[in-house]
Amino acid sequence: DAGVTQSPTHLIKTRGQHVTLRCSPISGHKSVSWYQQVLGQGPQFIFQYYEKEERGRGNFPDRFSARQFPNYSSELNVNALLLGDSALYLCASSLADGGALLLVSGANVLTFGAGSRLTVL
Amino acid sequence: AQSVAQPEDQVNVAEGNPLTVKCTYSVSGNPYLFWYVQYPNRGLQFLLKYITGDNLVKGSYGFEAEFNKSQTSFHLKKPSALVSDSALYFCAVRDRAGNTPLVFGKGTRLSVIA
Numbered sequence: 001d002a003g004v005t006q007s008p009t010h011l012i013k014t015r016g017q018h019v020t021l022r023c024s025p026i027s028g029h030k031s032v033s034w035y036q037q038v039l040g041q042g043p044q045f046i047f048q049y050y051e052k053e054e055r056g057r058g059n060f061p062d063r064f065s066a067r068q069f070p071n072y073s074s075e076l077n078v079n080a081l082l083l084g085d086s087a088l089y090l091c092a093s094s095l096a097d098g099g100a101l102l103l104v105s106g107a108n109v110l111t112f113g114a115g116s117r118l119t120v121l
Numbered sequence: 122a123q124s125v126a127q128p129e130d131q132v133n134v135a136e137g138n139p140l141t142v143k144c145t146y147s148v149s150g151n152p153y154l155f156w157y158v159q160y161p162n163r164g165l166q167f168l169l170k171y172i173t174g175d176n177l178v179k180g181s182y183g184f185e186a187e188f189n190k191s192q193t194s195f196h197l198k199k200p201s202a203l204v205s206d207s208a209l210y211f212c213a214v215r216d217r218a219g220n221t222p223l224v225f226g227k228g229t230r231l232s233v234i235a
Binding site for chain 1 (some may be wrong): 125155157162163164165166167170211220221222223224225226227228
């Protein structure tokens with residue numbers, strides 16, 4: 001089975017530009033989460049989506065947005081890029097969200113993709 | 122708010138020796154705890170998790186971790202380190218109460234020397 005796939009793997013943008021990152025979850029996984037990993041730091045939570053609805057949002061500006069499609073794939077969009085947006089963007093999928101099935105889904109393992117490395121010049 | 126502390130940026134150990142990577146956490150309720158490993162230019166790979174029950178959790182590649190509620194710790198251990206264990210290790214926590222995201226520590230770089 002294919003794991004979590006992300007594209008592109010690497011990209012270079014300049015300040016002020018826009019970027020779209022894509023993620024395909026593991027087959028059968030309905031929840032997708034996005035994390036930002038700046039060099040030397042741990043991953044920071046950006047968004048979680050489940051069944052096309054936003055279920056959580058981290059402390060990121062409105063320049064960051066995301067959506068989930070009917071096939072459960074997801075896009076992360078970042079507008080007006082800043083130098084500080086340079087990072088590895090990680091997508092993770094899991095079976096369920098943390099809502100009604102919290103006692104089970106809260107224990108679900110997030111399976112991560114290899115990430116998209118964004119460099120902003 | 123939940124948080125994770127990994128007090129060591131770097132841990133060096135000789136091959137064949139036991140290793141420990143430290144982690145302490147803070148949550149308002151009871152935790153779900155996880156360890157992930159990251160190799161260069163790769164995403165995070167799941168090692169093990171604590172949900173409930175036995176405080177000693179065994180995971181992939183011979184790793185284990187011990188949950189200590191009184192010390193709010195979840196240290197990662199392995200009896201005999203391999204050079205191939207050299208990587209970046211992340212501890213993560215999620216509060217059982219409420220729909221909260223998985224929160225990661227800043228990571229500990231493990232270097233196993235032959």
